Amino acid sequence: MEEKISVELQNITFGYSRDVTNIDNISFRVQQGEYLALIGHNGSGKSTIARLITGLLLQRSGDIKIFGEIMTDDNVLKLRKDIGIIFQNPDNQFIGSTVRDDIAFGLENDCVPEDQMESIVEEYSSKVGMSNFLDKEPTNLSGGQKQRVAIAGTLARHPKILIMDESTSMLDPKGKREILNLIHKIKEEDPLLTIISITHDIQEAYNSDHVIVISNGTKMLDGTPDEVFADSQKLIDMKLDIPFFKKLNIEFDDNDLSKFKSNSLESLVAKLCR
Amino acid sequence: MSIKLTDVSYTYSQKTPFAFEALKHVSLNIKDHSFLALIGETGSGKSTLVQHLNGLLLPTSGEVQINNYILSIENGKRKYIDITKVQKKKYRKKQFDIRDLRKYAGLVFQFPEYQLFEETVLKDISFGPKNFGATDEEAEKMAKEAIQLVGLDETYLSRSPFELSGGEKRRVAIAGIIALNPSVLILDEPTAGLDPQGEREMMELFKNIYDSGKSIILVTHNMDIVLKYVEEVIVMKDGQLLAQTTPLKLFQDEKFLVNTAIEPPFVFKVAKELMDNGLKIELESIKDIPSLVKEIKRVEHE
Numbered sequence: 001m002e003e004k005i006s007v008e009l010q011n012i013t014f015g016y017s018r019d020v021t022n023i024d025n026i027s028f029r030v031q032q033g034e035y036l037a038l039i040g041h042n043g044s045g046k047s048t049i050a051r052l053i054t055g056l057l058l059q060r061s062g063d064i065k066i067f068g069e070i071m072t073d074d075n076v077l078k079l080r081k082d083i084g085i086i087f088q089n090p091d092n093q094f095i096g097s098t099v100r101d102d103i104a105f106g107l108e109n110d111c112v113p114e115d116q117m118e119s120i121v122e123e124y125s126s127k128v129g130m131s132n133f134l135d136k137e138p139t140n141l142s143g144g145q146k147q148r149v150a151i152a153g154t155l156a157r158h159p160k161i162l163i164m165d166e167s168t169s170m171l172d173p174k175g176k177r178e179i180l181n182l183i184h185k186i187k188e189e190d191p192l193l194t195i196i197s198i199t200h201d202i203q204e205a206y207n208s209d210h211v212i213v214i215s216n217g218t219k220m221l222d223g224t225p226d227e228v229f230a231d232s233q234k235l236i237d238m239k240l241d242i243p244f245f246k247k248l249n250i251e252f253d254d255n256d257l258s259k260f261k262s263n264s265l266e267s268l269v270a271k272l273c274r
Numbered sequence: 275m276s277i278k279l280t281d282v283s284y285t286y287s288q289k290t291p292f293a294f295e296a297l298k299h300v301s302l303n304i305k306d307h308s309f310l311a312l313i314g315e316t317g318s319g320k321s322t323l324v325q326h327l328n329g330l331l332l333p334t335s336g337e338v339q340i341n342n343y344i345l346s347i348e349n350g351k352r353k354y355i356d357i358t359k360v361q362k363k364k365y366r367k368k369q370f371d372i373r374d375l376r377k378y379a380g381l382v383f384q385f386p387e388y389q390l391f392e393e394t395v396l397k398d399i400s401f402g403p404k405n406f407g408a409t410d411e412e413a414e415k416m417a418k419e420a421i422q423l424v425g426l427d428e429t430y431l432s433r434s435p436f437e438l439s440g441g442e443k444r445r446v447a448i449a450g451i452i453a454l455n456p457s458v459l460i461l462d463e464p465t466a467g468l469d470p471q472g473e474r475e476m477m478e479l480f481k482n483i484y485d486s487g488k489s490i491i492l493v494t495h496n497m498d499i500v501l502k503y504v505e506e507v508i509v510m511k512d513g514q515l516l517a518q519t520t521p522l523k524l525f526q527d528e529k530f531l532v533n534t535a536i537e538p539p540f541v542f543k544v545a546k547e548l549m550d551n552g553l554k555i556e557l558e559s560i561k562d563i564p565s566l567v568k569e570i571k572r573v574e575h576e
Contacts, residue, residue: 016437041469043439088440088467089385137292144316169467170384172315172495174535200469239471244540244563251567260570265547272570273551 004032004067006161006194007053012062014052022048023059024217030210032067032160035187035195037205037225040214041239046198047088049214050165053196054083066161084159086150086167094146099125100134103153110157124152127182144171151179155186161194169200180204202241213238277304277327277458282336284322296322298513299336304506308489309481311500311521314510315535320493321384323510324460327491328379329354329372341457343375377406380456384463384493386447387440395421395438396431399450406454413453420453421446423483425475441472448476458489465496477503498539501525502561509534522558541566 007030014023023045030036040046051057053064055076064071066079096102103121112120125131128148138146147170154162164183168176187193197204205211211228213221215238221228229235232242232250248268249261262268284297296319304310312320325331326338329345337346344355356370383389392398399420400413408416421430424445430438435446444464451459459480465473473496481503484490494500500507500521507524509516511534517524524530525538526546538546545560554576555569 042441042467042472047440089388091385091388136294137287140286140292140294141317166467170316170463173497173537175316200467239469241470244544247563248544248567251563255567255571257567257571257574265544268544269547269551272548273553 005029005065006032006034006067007196008063008065008068009049009053010063010065012049012052012059012064014048014057014059016048022217023052025062026214026217026219027062028212028219028222030194030196032194033187033192034210035208036197036210036212037208038196038198038212038214039200039202039205039240040220044214045217046214047165050085050163050196050198053161053163054085055080082160083163084154084157084161085163085165086147086154088166088169091146094138094150097137098135099130099138099141099149102138102149103156106153106157120156124156125149127155127186128152129178144175147171148175148179151182160192161196164195164197164199166198166200168204176201200241202243206243213240215239276306276341278302278339279326279333280337280339282326282333282338284326284331285334286322288334296513297326297333300513300515301336302508302515302518304489304491306489307484307487308491308506309484309504310489310491310506310508311504312491312493312508312510313495313497313500313536314516318510319513320510321462322513324381324462324491324493327458327460328381329375330381340375340379343370343378345375373406377454378456379458379460380451380454382448382451382459382461382464384466385444386450387443390435390443390447393434394431395433395435395446398435398446399431399453402450402454416453416455417449420449423452424449424479441468444468444472444476448479452483456488458491459483461490461492463493463495465494465499473499497525497537498541498562501539501542509536526557545569 010027012023012026013021015021038046052059055071066082069075069079071079094102095105100121103125104117107117107120122131125134128151130145130148130152138149147167168179171179183195187195199205206225206229208225211223211225212219213228220238229243232246235242245263252258252260260271262271279300279302282297282300283295286294286296312323314320322331326333327340332345332347332352337344342357344357346353354369354372356368359365359368390398392401396417399417403413403416417431418428421428426442426445435443465476468476477499480490504521507521508518516534525542531538541563542560545555545557545566549555549557554573559569560566
C-alpha cells in the first residue's frame with residue numbers, strides 16, 4: 001500500500017506583520033500514522049506552524065496540503081474537521097458549564113444524536129481519568145485536570161490528525177505520563193492517527209517516529225530521533241535539551257574523565273563501582 | 275517575621291452544588307528568607323494555597339498570618355488585622371490596607387503572559403507601581419530596573435507585549451510583579467512551557483532575588499528544580515499538607531515517594547545507585563549533572 005502523506009508544508013513563509021518573517025520557507029511532510037515531535041526554543045515558530053496547519057493563520061506564500069488537498073478558503077472548514085488541536089492553555093478552550101457539557105460541545109457541533117452522546121462522553125472521560133468529575137465546574141479544576149478534559153473533548157471527535165501544542169506542559173509528571181500513555185494507547189487502537197506534538201519534553205521526542213527541529217523560524221533538522229539527536233552540540237546551541245547520558249558524557253569530557261562515558265545506568269555503575 | 279497558616283481550610287463555591295474543599299486544615303510556618311517549593315499532584319491544593327499568601331483568597335476557616343498582617347473571615351466578614359497596630363495600642367484602627375500586603379507578597383499566576391493587556395511593555399510593567407501610588411517617573415524607573423532583572427533590555431519597553439514570544443511575555447509579566455519590589459515573591463509554575471535555556475535563566479533570576487535577601491515560594495512539578503535550587507519543600511495531597519522537609523530528605527524517603535507518586539530527579543537516582551553500589555559520594559552535594567561529575571572526580575582523586 002502506498003504511504004499517504006497526511007500533512008505537507010511546501011515553502012511556507014509567514015509573518016505576523018508585514019516587516020517581520022516568523023516562518024521562513026519551511027517545507028516538510030508528515031506520513032499518515034506518524035508520531036511527529038516538533039521541537040524548538042520559545043519563539044522559534046512551533047506554535048505558529050500548528051496554527052498554519054489548522055488554517056487559523058494564513059501563510060504569506062507556499063501551500064499546505066492535508067491528505068493531498070491544498071488548503072484554500074473554500075475547503076478549510078472541511079479539512080479542519082480532520083484535525084484536532086489541543087492548545088497550551090486549557091483555560092482558553094473551555095465552553096461548557098460542567099465537564100460533561102464541555103466534552104459534549106464538540107459532539108453537538110458534529111450533530112451526534114443525543115442518545116449516543118452520553119456513552120461517548122463516559123468513554124472518553126474515563127480514558128483520561130476524569131469520569132469522577134463529569135458534573136464539576138471546569139473553573140474549579142486544576143490546570144492539569146482541565147487539560148485532560150480538553151483532550152477528551154478533542155479525541156471524542158475522532159480526528160485523523162491530532163496536534164498537541166505543548167499540551168502536557170502544565171501536567172504533573174504522573175499526569176503527563178498518563179496522557180502520553182493514553183495517546184500511545186489511542187494510537188495503537190487507531191494506527192492511522194497522525195500525531196504532531198509540539199514539545200520541550202526531550203524524552204517524548206526521543207520516543208517519537210520523526211523529529212523536526214525549528215529555530216528562529218527555519219527548519220534546522222528533520223529525521224528520525226537517532227539522526228536528530230546524534231549531534232548534541234548543535235541541539236544545545238539551539239537552546240534545546242539533550243538526553244541525560246549525552247549531557248553526562250559531555251561533562252565527563254570537560255573534566256578529563258572520558259573513561260567513564262556511558263550510555264546507560266548499568267554501564268556507568270560497571271565503570272565506577274568496582 | 276514569617277508566614278504562618280493556622281488550621282486553614284478553603285472551600286470553593288461554598289453553599290452551592292459545586293462546593294469543593296480544596297484545602298483541609300493546613301497549618302504551616304515559612305521562615306523569613308526562604309527558598310521554598312510547593313509540590314504535589316494536580317488538584318492537590320497548591321495553587322489554592324499560594325493564593326492565600328497575598329490575600330487573594332481568604333480562608334473559609336482558620337487564620338493566615340503574613341509578616342504583620344493577619345487575615346481571616348469572621349461571621350462572614352473579611353478581617354484584616356495589622357498586628358503591629360494591635361501591639362502599639364496607639365492606633366484606633368487595627369485594620370490594614372490589603373494593598374500593603376500585596377506589596378509585601380507579590381504573586382505571579384500560572385501563565386502570567388495571558389494577563390498582559392497594555393499597549394506597551396512599559397505601560398504594562400508600570401501598571402502595578404502606579405496602582406500602588408507611584409508617580410509616572412517613579413513607575414518608569416521601576417519598570418526600567420525590572421525589565422533588566424528579567425533579562426530583557428530597555429528596547430522592549432516601547433514594544434507591544436502582544437508581538438513578543440511566549441517566553442518574553444512571561445518575563446514581562448514577572449517584571450510587572452518584581453517592579454513592586456516584594457519581600458516575598460510567590461510564583462505558580464513559573465517555568466512551565468519554557469524551553470530549557472529559558473527555564474535556567476528564569477531560575478537564576480529567582481536565585482538572585484533570593485540571594486538579595488527576599489523569599490521565593492514557587493509551585494512546581496519539576497523535581498530537577500527542587501533538587502538544584504530550593505532549600506525547603508512542602509508536599510500537598512488532596513488539600514492536605516503531607517510533609518514539610520528538605521529536598522535531600524524527601525528524595526531519600528523511598529516509601530514516601532512511592533505513596534505520593536513523586537519521582538526524584540534522574541540525576542539523584544543515578545547518584546543513589548552509584549552510592550548503593552559502593553561509590554563513596556556525598557548525596558547532599560548532588561544538585562545537577564555538573565555537581566555529580568564533580569563528586570565523582572573528588573572520589574576518584576582520593
